[in-house]
Amino acid sequence: MHKKMAFSFPDEVLEHVFSFIQSDKDRNAVSMVCKSWYEIERWCRRKVFVGNCYAVSPRMVIRRFPEFRSIELKGKPHFADFNLVPDGWGGYVFPWIAEMAGAYPWLEEIRLKRMVVTDESLELIAKSFKNFKVLVLSSCEGFSTDGLAAIAASCKNLKELDLRDCEVDDLSAHWLSHFPETYTSLVSLNISCLGSDEASFSALERLVRRCTNLKTLRLNRAVPLDKIANILRHAPQLVEFGTGTYTADVRPDVYSDLAGVFSSCKELKSLSGFWDVIPDYVPAIYPVCSKLTSLNLSYATIQSPDLIKLVSHCPNLQRLLVLDYIEDSGLEVLASSCKDLQELRVFPSDPFGAEPNVSLTEQGLVAVSLGCPKLQSVLYFCRRMSNEALVTIARSRPNFTRFRLCIIEPKTADYLTLEPLDVGFGAIVQYCKDLRRLSLSGLLTDRVFEYIGTYAKKLEMLSVAFAGDSDLGLHHVLSGCESLRKLEIRDCPFGDKALLANAAKLETMRSLWMSSCAVSFAACKLLGQKMPRLNVEVIDERGPPDSRPENCPVDKLYIYRSIAGPRFDMPPFVWTMDEDSGLRLS
Amino acid sequence: MELQLGLALPTPNMLKGFDLNNHGLDQLKEMGGLEAWNKAAGCFADKDCVKSKRSFEQAFGNFTEECRTKPLLLWSGQPNEEEDHKDQKKATFSTTDENDAEEDDQVVGWPPIKTWRKKIFQQQQQPRVGRAENNRVAENENGRSIYVKVKMEGVAITRKIDIKVYHSYQSLTNSLITMFTKDKECNEDDYILTYQDKEGDWLIAGDIPWQNFVRSVQRMEIVRNWG
Numbered sequence: 048m049h050k051k052m053a054f055s056f057p058d059e060v061l062e063h064v065f066s067f068i069q070s071d072k073d074r075n076a077v078s079m080v081c082k083s084w085y086e087i088e089r090w091c092r093r094k095v096f097v098g099n100c101y102a103v104s105p106r107m108v109i110r111r112f113p114e115f116r117s118i119e120l121k122g123k124p125h126f127a128d129f130n131l132v133p134d135g136w137g138g139y140v141f142p143w144i145a146e147m148a149g150a151y152p153w154l155e156e157i158r159l160k161r162m163v164v165t166d167e168s169l170e171l172i173a174k175s176f177k178n179f180k181v182l183v184l185s186s187c188e189g190f191s192t193d194g195l196a197a198i199a200a201s202c203k204n205l206k207e208l209d210l211r212d213c214e215v216d217d218l219s220a221h222w223l224s225h226f227p228e229t230y231t232s233l234v235s236l237n238i239s240c241l242g243s244d245e246a247s248f249s250a251l252e253r254l255v256r257r258c259t260n261l262k263t264l265r266l267n268r269a270v271p272l273d274k275i276a277n278i279l280r281h282a283p284q285l286v287e288f289g290t291g292t293y294t295a296d297v298r299p300d301v302y303s304d305l306a307g308v309f310s311s312c313k314e315l316k317s318l319s320g321f322w323d324v325i326p327d328y329v330p331a332i333y334p335v336c337s338k339l340t341s342l343n344l345s346y347a348t349i350q351s352p353d354l355i356k357l358v359s360h361c362p363n364l365q366r367l368l369v370l371d372y373i374e375d376s377g378l379e380v381l382a383s384s385c386k387d388l389q390e391l392r393v394f395p396s397d398p399f400g401a402e403p404n405v406s407l408t409e410q411g412l413v414a415v416s417l418g419c420p421k422l423q424s425v426l427y428f429c430r431r432m433s434n435e436a437l438v439t440i441a442r443s444r445p446n447f448t449r450f451r452l453c454i455i456e457p458k459t460a461d462y463l464t465l466e467p468l469d470v471g472f473g474a475i476v477q478y479c480k481d482l483r484r485l486s487l488s489g490l491l492t493d494r495v496f497e498y499i500g501t502y503a504k505k506l507e508m509l510s511v512a513f514a515g516d517s518d519l520g521l522h523h524v525l526s527g528c529e530s531l532r533k534l535e536i537r538d539c540p541f542g543d544k545a546l547l548a549n550a551a552k553l554e555t556m557r558s559l560w561m562s563s564c565a566v567s568f569a570a571c572k573l574l575g576q577k578m579p580r581l582n583v584e585v586i587d588e589r590g591p592p593d594s595r596p597e598n599c600p601v602d603k604l605y606i607y608r609s610i611a612g613p614r615f616d617m618p619p620f621v622w623t624m625d626e627d628s629g630l631r632l633s
Numbered sequence: 634m635e636l637q638l639g640l641a642l643p644t645p646n647m648l649k650g651f652d653l654n655n656h657g658l659d660q661l662k663e664m665g666g667l668e669a670w671n672k673a674a675g676c677f678a679d680k681d682c683v684k685s686k687r688s689f690e691q692a693f694g695n696f697t698e699e700c701r702t703k704p705l706l707l708w709s710g711q712p713n714e715e716e717d718h719k720d721q722k723k724a725t726f727s728t729t730d731e732n733d734a735e736e737d738d739q740v741v742g743w744p745p746i747k748t749w750r751k752k753i754f755q756q757q758q759q760p761r762v763g764r765a766e767n768n769r770v771a772e773n774e775n776g777r778s779i780y781v782k783v784k785m786e787g788v789a790i791t792r793k794i795d796i797k798v799y800h801s802y803q804s805l806t807n808s809l810i811t812m813f814t815k816d817k818e819c820n821e822d823d824y825i826l827t828y829q830d831k832e833g834d835w836l837i838a839g840d841i842p843w844q845n846f847v848r849s850v851q852r853m854e855i856v857r858n859w860g
Contacts, residue, residue: 129742134842186747191800212749216800240749322753346753398744398754428744455744486745512743537742 058083062091071096090114097121098557100138100162101582104611105146116155117181118147122162124560124605125510126535128186131562131603133588135618138162140187141171142616148175156181163187169194173201181207191216192241199225209237209263217242220269224250228257235263239289239320242267248274256281265289268322273301279308288312290320293347297327310334319343319368326353336360340387343368345394351405355380365421366390371407371428378411382418390424391415398428398455409436412452416440424449431462432489437471441478450475451486457513457538460490467491473498476506483530486510496520500527508533518545525549535560542600543570550574553581558607562586566604569597574606575624582609583624584617592622779847785813785855786824796847802839813855828853 065088068074078088094117095108108118122138140162147154154176164187172179179202192215198208199222224247226233233254248270255261255278262285264278270291279285295301305328309315315335324347339361344354345368354373358364364385371393373381381388393411397404409432416422416439423446432454441447461468468489476482476499483505487495491514499506500523507530515521522545524534534556542565553559553574568585571592575583585592586603613623746754784791792812799805806826826838830849838846838853 126742128747129745130748131742134844186749212747214749345750394746394750395744396754398746398751399739428746453744457740457743510745512745538740 058087061087065091069094093117094156095119099607099609100140100143101611101614102557102607102609105143107611109146109150114151116153117158118143118154118156119158119160120162121160124535124558125161125533126537126560126562127161131537133586133618133620136586136621137614137616137618139616140164141168144168144171144175148172152177155179156183158183158185159187160185161187163189164194165189166191166194166197170197173197176202178204180204183207183209184211184213185209186212188214192218192220192222196222196225199223199230200227203227203230204232205230206232207235207263208233209235210240211237213240215241220247221250223247223254226250226254228253231257232260233258234260235287236261237263237265237289238267239265240267242269248277252278252281259284261285263287265319266291268292268320271295272305272328276301276304276308279312283311284314285312286314287317287319287341288315289318289343290322292323293321293328294323294325295328297325302328302331306331306334313338315339317341317343321347324349326350329353329357332357333360337362339364341366345370345392348372348396351377359384361385363387368392368394370394370396371405372396373411374406375408375411375414376406378407379414379418382414386419387421388415388419389421391419391422392426393428394426395428395455403430409433412436413439416444419444421446423447426451426453426486428453428455430455431459432468432471433461433463434466434468434471434474435461435463437468438474441471441474445478445480447475447479448481449484450479450482451484451510452488453486454488457488458490459488467494469495469498473502476501476503481505484508487514488512492516493520493523496523500524503528505530507531509535511536511539513538515539515541518542521545522548525552531555532557534558536562536564538563540565543567546570547573550578550581553606554578554608556608558605560603560605562603564604565600567598568592568595568601571601571604572597572624576626579626580608580610582607582613585622585624586620587622588620781850782852783809783812783855784853786857788813796850801843802846805838809855823858824855825858826853826855 061084065074065077068077071094074088074092078085089111090113092112093115095112095115096119097103097108098121100120100122108115120140120143122140123132123136126132127136138161140159144157148171152175155178157172157179158181162184164184169190172182174197182198182202182205187210190213195208195210195215198205220241236254251266251270252274255264261282264282264285265287266275266278266289268291270278272291272293272295275290279288309332312335316338318332318335318339318341321344324344326349329349336357337360340363342361342364344357347354347370350372351374354369355377358367358373358377358381362384364381365387366389367381367385369377369392373393378393381391393407407429409429412425412427412429413436415425422444425447426449429452432452460466461471469492472485472487472491472495476485480502482503485499485503485506485508487510493516496515496519499509503509506528509524509528509531511534518541520539521536521541524531525545526549531552536559539561541561546561546566547570571583571585574581584605584607585601586605587601589595589602592599592601613625617623779796780793781796782791782793794808794812796805799808809826827835828838828846828850829835829852831851833851835854838850841849
């Protein structure tokens with residue numbers, strides 16, 4: 048019966064139906080129904096997402112999806128953000144660009160995360176894709192403003208240029224002038240990571256003035272406060288705005304100009320930037336606060352009283368990023384003022400100080416969890432925690448989907464009972480049934496992993512550091528977490544047994560990272576031999592792993608599933624274990 | 634045993650982009666790594682020239698006599714390691730693990746804060762003005778430009794360059810070659826680029842990751858390669 052129905056629709060109808068299916072998961076499911084659906088789906092898939100650029104080769108992607116318009120690629124493992132992945136590890140986008148440039152000229156969107164992007168790649172993009180519209184580079188590196196100039200000069204239909212958290216070689220701010228005077232299609236520009244001092248303000252102002260569809264503009268720190276008014280004056284339609292440095296000599300005329308211009312921005316929903324803030328200028332944004340849904344103050348070094356005043360003006364806030372200067376008292380105000388809050392991130396102002404410099408404790412997080420019914424995503428840095436607080440948080444906020452807690456000192460126990468925090472995190476996974484992402488910290492034994500394996504059935508990503516007692520901990524996670532896709536572990540006493548016993552599990556995940564653990568070289572070799580669809584990479588800057596005894600632990604291990612086989616662009620300190628039970632050096 | 638001295642094998646990759654150093658690279662490969670390091674360090678101890686931070690002269694002057702075949706493998710202040718109780722994770726092991734020499738006893742990559750954000754914090758916490766010595770000529774408060782003196786052996790003029798402008802050893806050396814060949818005709822293979830780090834030690838440029846180098850370089854000198 049079913050088979051008959053599937054064939055009774057002409058392809059065009061099916062294609063039309065499929066066009067309403069946007070999520071990759073659903074599309075993948077659709078393509079598995081039958082052969083003809085697979086064929087139809089692959090011809091009409093317009094957006095491709097590759098979570099690990101080494102899991103598949105560019106050619107394979109192009110072969111299967113001949114007409115995609117948008118691609119998203121991710122490169123380095125997440126821990127690269129914290130300097131745990133040595134420079135030169137990989138994640139080069141050029142081979143992808145080269146293949147795509149050859150395959151078809153109608154690519155419109157490229158989104159990259161943690162990849163190495165060279166000027167050559169950017170120039171190739173500029174040259175090859177005539178209708179190129181969107182370039183989003185998130186935590187990427189390897190390029191300079193020269194590459195950006197090429198994009199600016201050639202991409203006539205560019206709508207979005209977003210460089211978030213990138214390391215850019217800032218040779219000159221004049222790249223902005225490469226946008227031709229006739230170019231007006233910019234909708235979103237994020238240059239917050241650029242450093243150049245001699246920012247070309249006039250080119251920026253002219254660009255903003257002529258791009259009347261501009262909705263998002265995030266400036267970099269180099270743009271002084273007194274220039275912002277001029278820029279905003281020409282873009283009252285902005286929905287998202289990021290200031291530059293928010294400090295200047297206090298002058299009433301500059302202040303009123305700024306306040307006036309903010310008042311005229313009726314559509315503004317999101318603010319960010321605020322480097323080097325001085326409190327006197329903060330009230331200038333009060334006119335827009337009531338409409339704000341997103342506020343990023345994570346670079347703003349203003350103290351609690353000023354933060355409290357600001358936050359009290361923003362009743363519709365859904366997303367807040369802030370430094371721990373907000374303190375417990377500020378978070379209590381947040382809890383009572385911002386009932387729509389969904390996401391909170393509190394960053395440490397003095398992460399390397401031995402002593403706390405602010406009065407921010409677990410109480411702040413408890414207050415927000417109790418007070419904000421829609422809170423689902425939290426990233427919280429603090430210096431002390433208790434099981435009691437965690438249980439309260441879990442019970443009051445079972446709708447958490449992302450819970451990332453970082454207690455700054457590794458292996459910190461419950462400050463009230465001096466016990467491990469197993470029970471607290473156990474409560475989190477037990478009550479928060481939709482938890483997709485979890486980061487652990489503090490003193491933790493194998494028990495917390497038992498809880499996680501038992502309860503965290505929807506967990507997709509787990510980050511672990513300085514935790515656990517034995518392989519049992521790792522075993523609980525690998526055997527219990529059914530939805531696990533990404534597991535990253537550092538400085539835990541996990542060794543060979545759990546890894547080898549759960550080898551098959553690794554093929555159901557995107558990747559596993561283990562550094563400063565107890566996995567031996569022998570185990571890595573075995574895994575590489577037995578699991579041809581896994582790339583087992585040993586990263587060790589001390590020298591070849593076979594120059595030490597086999598049972599020596601490797602420094603860093605990165606395992607990911609791949610249908611592309613081992614890669615060939617590895618630096619000298621990375622070895623792939625493969626079926627030849629030997630080493631493959633690049 | 635070989636790691637006792639805290640010697641990091643500079644991987645060929647790190648030295649790759651660095652033309653001036655190519656001589657040394659070949660020799661390093663020939664000598665097969667660790668033995669050479671041991672030898673070099675032994676040479677040091679014999680010479681007894683390493684009780685305290687040495688001047689550039691001492692470092693390279695004494696050397697070249699005894700260790701002619703491996704001038705580029707020498708690591709100033711090596712035997713100091715035992716006595717040097719300053720909590721310095723001085724580019725010994727995998728140097729790319731070091732986030733920043735300022736966080737001396739910090740665990741690498743902990744707390745988990747993005748590099749990008751950490752940079753901002755450090756710029757906000759410690760305005761770098763106070764650190765300036767003569768050599769690090771000028772540094773903007775937010776660390777935008779870092780001017781460093783560069784001297785070339787045999788050339789009277791000392792130049793100043795903004796190290797922030799470069800993104801790799803390759804780009805730096807290319808620029809230096811261009812600059813100095815105007816002053817003195819030379820074969821670039823005959824020279825090595827050395828630098829003085831925050832501790833006052835003279836090291837050969839190219840061993841540590843670029844970003845770490847930028848943070849610690851105080852001044853540079855291009856010297857003749859005696860190999």
